[in-house]
Every structure is written in structure tokens, then in C-alpha cells.
Amino acid sequence: MRLRKARDRMDRDYALPLDVPELARTALMSPGHFQRSFRAEYGETPYGYLMTRRVERAKTLLRRGDLSVTEVCIAVGCTSLGSFSSRFTELVGETPSAYRARPHESGAVIPPCVARRFTRPKRRPQLP
Known part of the structure; x- marks a missing residue:
């Protein structure tokens, strides 16, 4: 439940400057314990999760085409x-x-929860 609060905060406030100590306070944990627990629960670090959210949003903004890459980066x-x-x-x-x-493709009307599931970026495997 406490980790979910921090994850929900990252989902909601992805555009704000968030750091591990601040997120750990949200979860009422020490930063080290928060990082270990988050990775064990969600399979990636808090920073990795936050950047994935940011990339998901960036994809939406880039598809619109009215903002430059720099503007999207800042947004x-x-x-x-x-x-x-x-x-x-x-x-x-x-x-x-x-x-x-x-x-x-112009997006058909797909509920956001379904679109998120199928359009979430996946980490590409490293080449040998």
C-alpha cells in the first residue's frame, strides 16, 4: 500500500522534479529501503519507472507533432x-x-487503461 502511494505519485506528478528521498517520504520509508522494496515489487527502480512514465507521455506529445523534441522533453x-x-x-x-x-495511426477510441497496457514502452534487450 505504501509503495503504491509512491507509484501513484509518480504516475500523477511525472512532470515534477521527483527524487528518491521525496518518494521514500511518501511511502514512509528510508530511501534505501524504498528503492529495494520498489524494485522487488515492480521489477524496476523508482527512477526507471518514472522515466518510463515520462517516455509514455512523450510519445503522446510527439505523435501530435505540434511540439519540438526539446519542448516535449521539458513538458x-x-x-x-x-x-x-x-x-x-x-x-x-x-x-x-x-x-x-x-x-x-490515428488512435481509435480506446480506453486509456487498455491503451496504456499495450503501448507501454518495453526495455529492449542489449545486443551482445
């Missing part, structure tokens, strides 16, 4: 364009610019 709460681009490429498999430039 989703990232402060470094390089880190944002690297993480986006790692999760999506193409750069934010390439993703923005290619045509996208």
Missing part, C-alpha cells in the same frame, strides 16, 4: 535533452525525432 519533466533522448531510444527503439517524424 514531461526531464531537464537533460541528452538523457531524455537516450532513454527514449532505449525504450522505444528509435530517437524522439524519428518517432515524431514518422506517420502514426
Whole structure:
């Protein structure tokens, strides 16, 4: 329940500057215990989870095409364009610019909970 509060906060406030000590306070845990517990429960670090949320939102903004990659980076709460681009490429498999430039299907009316399940970025396996 306490971890879920922190996860819900990341889902809701992804564009705000969040750090592990602040999220740990939300979960009423020490930062170290929070990181270990979060990873055990959700399979990724708190920072990894937060960046995945940010990339999901960035994909939506980039599909619209009315914002530059830099504007999208700032809108989703990232402060470094390089880190944002690297993480986006790692999760999506193409750069934010390439993703923005290619045509996208117009989204049929799909409930957000279903769309989130099937459009969530997956970590690409590392090449040997």
C-alpha cells in the first residue's frame, strides 16, 4: 500500500522534479529501503519507472507533432535533452525525432487503461 502511494505519485506528478528521498517520504520509508522494496515489487527502480512514465507521455506529445523534441522533453519533466533522448531510444527503439517524424495511426477510441497496457514502452534487450 505504501509503495503504491509512491507509484501513484509518480504516475500523477511525472512532470515534477521527483527524487528518491521525496518518494521514500511518501511511502514512509528510508530511501534505501524504498528503492529495494520498489524494485522487488515492480521489477524496476523508482527512477526507471518514472522515466518510463515520462517516455509514455512523450510519445503522446510527439505523435501530435505540434511540439519540438526539446519542448516535449521539458513538458514531461526531464531537464537533460541528452538523457531524455537516450532513454527514449532505449525504450522505444528509435530517437524522439524519428518517432515524431514518422506517420502514426490515428488512435481509435480506446480506453486509456487498455491503451496504456499495450503501448507501454518495453526495455529492449542489449545486443551482445
